[in-house]
Amino acid sequence: MNSIIYNFEKIKNLIDNNKTNIIAVSKSFQYDYIKPLVDYGHRHFGENKVQEATNKWTKVREQIPEINLHMIGRLQSNKAKEAIKLFDYIHSLDSLKLASLLAKFEQSLKLKRKYFIQVNIGNEKQKSGIKIEELDEFYNYCTKILQLNVVGLMAIPPVSENAGKYFKLLMELNQSLCLAESSLGMSDDFKDALKYKSTFLRIGSAIFGKRS
Numbered sequence: 001m002n003s004i005i006y007n008f009e010k011i012k013n014l015i016d017n018n019k020t021n022i023i024a025v026s027k028s029f030q031y032d033y034i035k036p037l038v039d040y041g042h043r044h045f046g047e048n049k050v051q052e053a054t055n056k057w058t059k060v061r062e063q064i065p066e067i068n069l070h071m072i073g074r075l076q077s078n079k080a081k082e083a084i085k086l087f088d089y090i091h092s093l094d095s096l097k098l099a100s101l102l103a104k105f106e107q108s109l110k111l112k113r114k115y116f117i118q119v120n121i122g123n124e125k126q127k128s129g130i131k132i133e134e135l136d137e138f139y140n141y142c143t144k145i146l147q148l149n150v151v152g153l154m155a156i157p158p159v160s161e162n163a164g165k166y167f168k169l170l171m172e173l174n175q176s177l178c179l180a181e182s183s184l185g186m187s188d189d190f191k192d193a194l195k196y197k198s199t200f201l202r203i204g205s206a207i208f209g210k211r212s
């Protein structure tokens with residue numbers, strides 16, 4: 001068995017509920033390398049650079065329209081339009097400026113996408129994301145004024161800390177906004193995210209191996 005499929009199945013077998021999806025984070029890998037997982041039938045893939053993702057996935061998606069592409073990296077304003085064209089989900093909605101631009105391009109391109117608001121869950125200076133105390137207001141603005149389809153919250157907990165307490169906090173925020181989806185957990189901490197039944201895990205190296 002191909003090692004990618006083997007790794008993927010091993011992770012999938014740890015999922016003990018029917019709500020959790022794996023986003024296979026294929027950033028930095030060439031399509032030929034990822035292809036076995038596409039051929040295997042997996043349909044959720046994550047990327048963090050718009051240009052790289054466009055080059056890698058545009059043709060594939062024309063052939064397999066069921067593939068869902070997730071933008072999980074920071075999205076710069078000047079890439080917002082291209083991102084809207086390609087990605088089904090954007091996990092890094094993290095500023096008013098970006099939200100307004102995305103809404104504008106949704107209108108002009110006649111597209112609707114799904115969004116996760118990225119929350120700066122550990123209140124870290126160097127991390128992007130909406131502050132917890134500003135989340136309600138930001139959520140209301142995005143959904144009521146801009147009409148963006150916000151489906152859930154996303155967070156990356158502080159490194160080298162127990163991720164569980166941050167996942168718990170994020171799930172509480174998710175519930176307070178009555179949001180159905182959540183985007184939590186990476187290769188090193190997805191087992192913690194599973195305890196909270198996150199609906200999306202974003203897993204790269206544990207499936208595809210180390211990135212160079």
Ligand SMILES: *Cc1c(COP(=O)(O)O)cnc(C)c1O
Pocket residue numbers: 025027048072073156185186187188202203204205206
């Ligand atoms: C790269 C990345 C991942 C996947 O990281 P791994 O540790 O390789 O699983 C998940 N989320 C975000 C936001 C990323 O940038």
